Amino acid sequence: MxxxxxxxxxxxxxxxxxxxxxxxxxxxxxxxxxxxxxxxxxxxxxxxxxxxxxxxxxxxxxxxxxxxxxxxxxxxxxxxxxxxxLNWKNITDAFLVGTGSLGTAMLGYGRFKDYGLNFVAAFDNNEMKIGKTIHETPVLSMEKLVDLAKRMHINIGVITVPAFAAQHSADLLIEGGIRAIWNFAPIHLKVPEGVLVENAQLTQSLAVLTHKLADAISKD
Amino acid sequence: MxxxxxxxxxxxxxxxxxxxxxxxxxxxxxxxxxxxxxxxxxxxxxxxxxxxxxxxxxxxxxxxxxxxxxxxxxxxxxxxxxxxxLNWKNITDAFLVGTGSLGTAMLGYGRFKDYGLNFVAAFDNNEMKIGKTIHETPVLSMEKLVDLAKRMHINIGVITVPAFAAQHSADLLIEGGIRAIWNFAPIHLKVPEGVLVENAQLTQSLAVLTHKLADAISKD
DNA sequence: TAGATTGTTAATCGATTAACAATC
DNA sequence: TAGATTGTTAATCGATTAACAATC
CATH class of the missing domain: 1.10.10.10 (Winged helix-like DNA-binding domain superfamily/Winged helix DNA-binding domain)
Structure with missing residues (x-):
């Protein structure tokens, strides 16, 4: 050298x-x-x-x-x-898309501020949920997502919708200027260069567990 | 060679x-x-x-x-x-410990059978929850965990309790003969040789996201 | 057949582990 | 001081990527 x-x-x-x-x-x-x-x-x-x-x-x-x-x-x-x-001292505002059971659980966790994350709004298509709050976070119509993300300069979007809706959710977030996506849907998101995607897919973790367990049991 | x-x-x-x-x-x-x-x-x-x-x-x-x-x-x-x-064709019975928001969300997911997992019982200390069912899974007292795990030959335990209670939950599962633990609590579990632990810690995934995002933004 | 793709070996890359002088 | 621990370089390990003959 x-x-x-x-x-x-x-x-x-x-x-x-x-x-x-x-x-x-x-x-x-x-x-x-x-x-x-x-x-x-x-x-x-x-x-x-x-x-x-x-x-x-x-x-x-x-x-x-x-x-x-x-x-x-x-x-x-x-x-x-x-x-x-890890940048956990600067609390970053985030949007959450999809208020099903997992999304609701995340809004209810209440400790994400310890990890630098603050959910300022949640989005859903379900008319029954729009206008309400879940654990103090307002649930808004998906139609408001893009504009609001732009206006609030949101950087992080969390996707907790079913697989079939995940790509569309990502597209909206990206249109709203989001920089990073924390994806919980079991699907590969296509995003433009420069947008970060971190997959928190439980099935990946479960795969390691079930395969190793089967392997261990077969050796008994 | x-x-x-x-x-x-x-x-x-x-x-x-x-x-x-x-x-x-x-x-x-x-x-x-x-x-x-x-x-x-x-x-x-x-x-x-x-x-x-x-x-x-x-x-x-x-x-x-x-x-x-x-x-x-x-x-x-x-x-x-x-x-x-991945052994996802043989549905394995599992216990879930902790019916807080995350535990409830997992019981409600309903798709774990696609990934070889079937929750046969959930456990909690909360008297208000014991005896009820969450999405058709019965919630039982923690006191019943060890015996029932032994009798049913349960191999997989899922821990969704707060950090302070996680090690105790793990100890009970292990006493009940469990072989593998899927741990969602943000803590390192101490387990005897031969017991598998797979950590599904969201904070690890989030760390990757927040650090990379901060890094990307600093380069703007 | 020609050409795309597999299966497999070799080369590269990057992360982990070992070794050890510097230091409190 | 003596000894434990850091910081850092070198060696090892394992995973990824490149190359290419075999094959349909």
Whole structure:
């Protein structure tokens, strides 16, 4: 490798596995904070969650914090660092599309503000639901989605409609200028370049479980 | 590598990324089946879902099906092969612990049988809920969980309780002989060797979304 | 047949794990 | 100080992607 190549190495994007592990550290750290501990080592976190200590240190390094040899990381600082890194300190307004059982459950969860998300409005086609509120979030007609998203500069849309309606919901959100979609429908959304889609598909998780279980049982 | 090593290579477990992609193929294939198509190529699947064709072929290979050069894979056979591989054809009885908003939503989903899961009972501590049914699933007292799990030989437990109650719920399920836990609580469960845990933690998915979005916006 | 697609091996890429000097 | 832990580089591992002969 030439010196130039070495110098020009661009800042790498955070690996997704790292991003997925950070919330797990966060939950453990918040628990430790409760117990009054002041600092924690990567060794401890790793043992507690079943990871490799080096991996934990590398993950933490991405968030920008530095630890101290011998003592480890300051818990309060580390929590702050991770939350900052995931952008969970700036509460982002979001639209939710589809107020079925899952959508209703999400509106009722009430803890999404801890994860930087605030549902300002929900949308549905069902006349019975429009005009009402679900856990204090107003339910509006789908027809209002595009304009309202534009006016409010909404960046995040959450799709909890049935599969057949998901692409249309996505299209509307995108027309409204949304930048990121959290998709719960079991379908691949087609979106233009620049729009982020994160699939929270339960069936993917379930597939891992059922296959591994069948595998384990077959070995009994 | 010696000849012996080559011969003794053990059957590798399916990589998790493969297991997570299979349901995505399945959803697409079911859609294609509706349209009347008879066969599909890995090239087409890859283009449709944004994957690499070779990857699609390798994934499909794990399920044991073989395709035909020039034409590709028979859609009906491929659907069957994937469902078989994920063990979604044998409906497995499952217990659900925690009938809050998420638990209720899951009981109401009604499609889990398509994914090999059948909720035979739900459990809660709330006296108001015990004895009732939620979407036709009876809600029972937590005190009945262990015995009933043993008697019914339940293999899968789904945890939808708040974080503070999750470990206790897991302990009960394990005492009842459960083999696999689908965990929705934002906490790391400690389980004995041999018990599978699959975390369906929404916060992990959300972390990916919020970090990438913040990253994208900062580059505007 | 010609050409598209499979099945499979090899090359690449990226993430995980090991090793260890620096440091508190 | 001695020893535990960090930060970082190197080695390993495994998954993805490229290449291509076999085949329908």
């Amino acid at each position: 030439t010196k130039t190549e070495k110098t020009n190495k661009k800042i790498k994007a955070t690996p997704e596995p790292t991003l997925r592990r950070l919330p797990r550290y966060l939950h453990l750290l918040k628990f430790l904070r409760e117990t009054g501990d002041k600092s924690v080592s990567s060794t401890y976190i790793a043992k507690e969650l079943g990871f490799d200590p080096t991996q934990v240190r590398k993950d933490i390094e991405y968030t920008g914090i530095v630890g101290r040899p011998k003592t480890g990381f300051n818990i309060v600082e580390l929590i702050s660092s991770i939350e900052e890194f | 010696t000849k012996t090593e080559k011969t003794n290579k053990k059957i590798k477990a399916t990589p998790e990324p493969t297991l997570r992609r299979l349901p995505r193929y399945l959803h697409l294939l079911k859609f294609l089946r509706e349209t009347g198509d008879k066969s599909v190529s890995s090239t087409y699947i890859a283009k449709e879902l944004g994957f690499d064709p070779t990857q699609v072929r390798k994934d499909i290979e794990y399920t044991g099906i073989v395709g035909r050069p020039k034409t590709g894979f028979n859609i009906v056979e491929l659907i069957s092969s994937i469902e078989e591989f």
